[in-house]
Amino acid sequence: MDVTPALKQYAEQKAGKLSKYYDRIQEIEVILDASKDSTRVEMIVNAEHNAMFIAHHDEGDAYACIDGCVDKLERQLTDHKERFRNRKHPSGQGTREANTRQRSSE
Numbered sequence: 445m446d447v448t449p450a451l452k453q454y455a456e457q458k459a460g461k462l463s464k465y466y467d468r469i470q471e472i473e474v475i476l477d478a479s480k481d482s483t484r485v486e487m488i489v490n491a492e493h494n495a496m497f498i499a500h501h502d503e504g505d506a507y508a509c510i511d512g513c514v515d516k517l518e519r520q521l522t523d524h525k526e527r528f529r530n531r532k533h534p535s536g537q538g539t540r541e542a543n544t545r546q547r548s549s550e
Contacts, residue, residue, distance in 0.1 A: 445478035451506055458514045459487065466521035468492040474513075476506060485509035489517055497521060 459472040468491045475486040486500040487510075497520045501512030 445476050445483075445506075447476060451476075454507060455510050458510055462489065462514065462517055462521060465518050466491060466525050468495075469521075474510070478506070483509055485513050487513040487517060489521070491524075495524065497524070 455474045455476075459474060462472065463469050469489055470492060471490040473488040473490075475488070477484040477486070482502055483504070483506050484500060484502040485506060486498070489497040491497070497517055499513040499516035499520065501509040501516070503509070503512065
């Protein structure tokens with residue numbers, strides 16, 4: 445597939461926004477594949493600690509596929525960041541103890 449400068453700029457712009465969701469991204473690879481009747485876009489994000497996020501989309505034109513991949517990667521990166529932040533404090537623990545301490549001091 446011949447990549448036009450506008451398409452390349454659009455993909456770079458969208459991929460650049462992913463660092464807003466996870467700041468430890470090291471590399472983003474965008475693969476465009478066009479066959480006779482469909483376009484397929486695959487985005488691979490490499491982050492620190494061997495974390496790899498992959499999204500592919502094959503509905504619509506190349507721009508819509510890029511948008512679909514970015515949406516999927518936003519979700520994956522946000523979920524990973526939340527798990528990474530909360531791994532020392534699993535949900536549900538600590539809140540009950542804090543509430544009982546607060547009630548007993550009243």
